[in-house]
Amino acid sequence: MTTTSQVLQGDCAEVLQSFPDQSVDLIVTSPPYADRRKNTYGGIAPEKYVEWFLPRSAEFLRVLKPSGSFILNIKEKAENGERHTYVLELILALRQQGWLWTEEYIWHKRNCYPGKWPNRFRDAWERCLHFTKERKFTMNQEAVMVPMGDWAGSRLKSLSKNDVVRYDSQVGSGFGKNIANWLERPMAYPTNVLHLATECGNKNHSAAFPQNLPEWFIKLLSNPGDTVLDPFVGSGTTLKAAHELGRNGIGIDLSAEYCDMAREAAGKQLALMEEPAIYGQKP
């Protein structure tokens, strides 16, 4: 099976208008978060975030197939000592728009950004909001079952400090046999809490969820050969994940720089397909 990846430059509110209805199987994106300071695409004021988002999500709703899903990775900022409410308001507004708020997954960031404040601890989680058009939708639960390594890891986690010390002194005394037993247990279904480390490589961009995150949702909520859209593609993590999993990818970004990075991330074959080949130009 051959798959394609495309990166289109522009505002997704406009670019998507050239897409036919029900042409995308899955949308996974991490939109620019609200920010009071900047006046650019990535700096929408919190009070205007819902208003800014809705015309775009209307296009998402139109181009998504009935069996499709929309995964929105987002987290409200704290400002002036308080959490903003624009994400809550966005969820309510999206339901008004016709989306079903199917689930809220928690991405637990194991190695979150360090910091210390008098009234707040480090923020170690983000929302992954799952919206659908219908109550029945594509979901391949077996594709994301937790492999045995993770399970053994969680068993190791439950060891007390004494166990660790004993392990250290009585090397190979039979403890290893136990581990072997654990490794033979069957796979288990995950929960709605995802434990993923943030990427710590020397990337050029600041945002960027770890590739594990879009991978997990792509495996779960689409089939090989399907089309995955990221309307705020940024550095292209979603496209890279889609490509590696045998899905067609479409990325959109306002920034030409990000579009270049996304093309790079998704593979060299993109150089030949910068213009929309499947969906045609705007009329």
Next chain:
Amino acid sequence: MTTTSQVLQGDCAEVLQSFPDQSVDLIVTSPPYADRRKNTYGGIAPEKYVEWFLPRSAEFLRVLKPSGSFILNIKEKAENGERHTYVLELILALRQQGWLWTEEYIWHKRNCYPGKWPNRFRDAWERCLHFTKERKFTMNQEAVMVPMGDWAGSRLKSLSKNDVVRYDSQVGSGFGKNIANWLERPMAYPTNVLHLATECGNKNHSAAFPQNLPEWFIKLLSNPGDTVLDPFVGSGTTLKAAHELGRNGIGIDLSAEYCDMAREAAGKQLALMEEPAIYGQKP
């Protein structure tokens, strides 16, 4: 220092009216969750949940000291394939009422209830919403620093299967030294994600967050000798935690049975103090 615990039977909306303003340092509670079916106290319809809650939280706001905090443990249900929005609406309504939505902590339930459905994984987290009256409030971050044993455990959890296998084969090759290094690291501040197992003992009640949960917030958000209120005290976990940490406890519950359980949980001295001693009766 001597501390007292009281359990008062009745609806907290009425019972709290006899409390003076600004007489409580911390409120930690897990209210009855919305339920469409039952018509009892524990079965408020989701559509009426906010309306039901607001008069009660108005009393919470009145009796709480300016430096105090209100911790609300809650999670919306899924019904008909979709998450309810009443918790989101409640957050917005509480802000309208004058509360500051300071933070949202995630309680990650490591051993959540089993189950399998075509469109949903097991629900492994609940919200712990943190509301305050002022931007500056009592917060003892040092009181909840993560001890070394836990930290080492979480490092072990991150080991990959290969690491375990390597450990198993190359016994004592230097891997143990790494563990020793981990064990000598200083204490670390936690994040806003709490990893606690649900209690699994043979308890008589269904509700009940684990005692670790109120303990953590009581240590963080109050001082010894302070007064902690749980207006939906249930089986008394909050009172037990408060008592063991040297805080005065006040519990309220509509159910006489739960009041008895709460008195039992907080200690035998309660038998002498079932009636309000400090705050007096309603006029």
Next chain:
DNA sequence: AGCTCTTATGAATCATTGA
């Protein structure tokens, strides 16, 4: 004692059945 295995069960959710 200590390790291993078994068993019970917990703020769940959905589809189906029946009133």
Next chain:
DNA sequence: GTCAATGATTCATAAGAGC
């Protein structure tokens, strides 16, 4: 139809039995 009750699903713990 609408609403209430029941069965099926299935994992992390603790408690207890057995060796």
